[in-house]
Amino acid sequence: MGYEIELKYRVGETEADWPITAVESLGGVLGPPTSHVDRYYNHPCRDFAVSGEAFRMRCEGGLNHLTYKGPKLGGTAKTREEFEIGFASDPASSNAMPLMLERLGFIPIAEVRKTRRQAQLRLDSRTFQIALDRVEGLGAFVEVETFADLPDDLAEAQRAVGDLAARLGLKPEHLEPRSYLRMVLQRTAGQPAVHPPPQRDRS
Template identity: 40%
Template sequence: MLEVEVRYRTADRAGVISRLLALGAALAEDRTDVDQYFNAPARDLKESGEAFRLRRIGAANYFTYKGRRRDADTKTREEIEIPLGDGPAVAADATRMLAALGFRPVVLVRKARQVYTLTRGGFAMEVCFDDVERVGPFVELEILAPEEQYEPAKATLFQLAADLGLTEKESRSYLGMVLAAEGRE
């Protein structure tokens, strides 16, 4: 499955939310994500454009692998996410296991996230309003789509961005932005 995604900066969060609600979106979740990124023992994931993390959303834990980007216009990449057990003990055990296998922690990315859902162009979409520690507020538009639906999903995202008045696209990942903020690009 492909994660087809675009990210924007916006100074008008309230206006974007108002336009989003007028399009029929609903607030699905208000949460905090804590993402511990790791580098692999056998290759540099930053060099290859891949990412691997342990994500914590409340008590829930997930391993997520993100493949290389498909294009420069979006942040489209293969995404594989595996749910783990819940709780801090599971997260600690997962971190110890990765260390034992030679994975090295890179950086912790924390964000407050409001997730809105809607359907456009036949796609279930998420619109996420993120406040990322050390790098600021963003709006992410995302569709999970099979390979054969990549182009229509991409077009749907860009149309929604235009409808919401989003123009300041941000092509960097949160991982990359946090590393830059820490002077570790």
């Protein structure tokens, strides 16, 4: 339980485009690639697309989690309340959980598959997660995130995530505000996968 604070950036597909050297220079050690399969569900009694919430089951390298994310809060980085609960990692549980959710009325809406390399950093008494993602059908991304236990810490956590992204050489013009789920849904609907740049107000 807590608040997830995250910035996501679109990067090139080659290793030279990834901030690996910058991560290592700050003391981060990238783990091996792991496979993620995220199955997203809608609520039987309210529309998460309207409320801004998200609920998923993740299978990650043999580990299973259920994750709820609340509506986005204000600020300079994507900030949401998050609850994550692990459950049995055997194949039978991986197969049974989606069936149970559907029996309870949850509606499967999309699946996101990606390969992730992740590093953890400890800077200025705060822990960060750096994720290098290749997402099936979408491309390559870098996520920079931290967590806050209390609402009073959100502004400082947002500032810290932005500062770390700059230290990693990630450019504001490559910022991707959409979730992987939204990008997958938009791609399925025939909308462009690349988020258009903001238009300058000419009024």
